[in-house]
């Protein structure tokens with residue numbers, strides 16, 4: 001059996017067309033243009049390329065994207081001041097500080113300084129807490145995109161065994177929580193897990209978010225599993241590849257995401273979705289205040 005390839009790119013294109021139409025409606029009916037402030041500190045090449053992709057996606061969806069790029073010598077206080085400015089700026093609906101930050105800046109202090117109402121990354125502890133107790137909030141974009149991709153397959157998630165490899169705050173932990181909400185049985189694996197393959201082979205849905213090229217070969221995968229590859233690794237040749245050995249695992253899985261063109265485009269799409277949601281909410285709040 002050769003797996004069906006889940007095209008994150010195609011699903012993202014569909015969703016972005018819908019978001020663009022919603023943006024046009026908001027501009028026409030309420031004169032509100034969704035606006036995202038992106039702050040980039042330093043010159044990490046991968047961060048540059050992610051930020052460029054976010055900026056392009058915003059512009060294509062008809063959203064404003066304000067890009068602040070600072071040298072790596074920016075102090076934590078200067079960064080916090082900039083975030084405070086955007087927290088108070090009514091025309092800005094979303095704030096994103098690209099991670100990682102230089103070592104002298106406390107990442108958690110920065111995340112906590114973003115207003116939870118503008119935290120379109122879904123990283124603020126208040127929003128993570130809301131997600132944990134199933135309250136409406138901004139969901140972290142990569143896990144949100146993964147759940148949307150799995151739902152698009154029209155297979156039931158309820159009762160399925162999901163195995164997540166990786167326990168980061170950005171991907172591993174939240175994707176397990178979101179799938180638990182869909183009534184999956186969730187197991188987390190990580191660098192200290194013993195006999196990883198014996199656990200991953202039980203997975204109906206296997207999510208690899210480790211950051212090691214081609215770590216997951218067919219010996220880790222059950223026949224017919226859905227395999228979601230979150231890894232983005234650059235080989236010495238310059239080629240991008242995931243955590244999953246795509247060519248071999250696709251012969252065993254029922255569905256599989258490619259790298260590139262899988263999870264990546266969905267992450268940015270959910271960022272647009274969150275920014276739109278924030279702008280729509282600001283519109284309804286304004287209405288309440290003016291009544």
Ligand code: GUN
Nearest residue numbers: 096097098099100121141
């Ligand atoms: N760095 C890598 N992924 C992300 C992301 O989703 N958001 C932010 N802010 N930084 C990142």
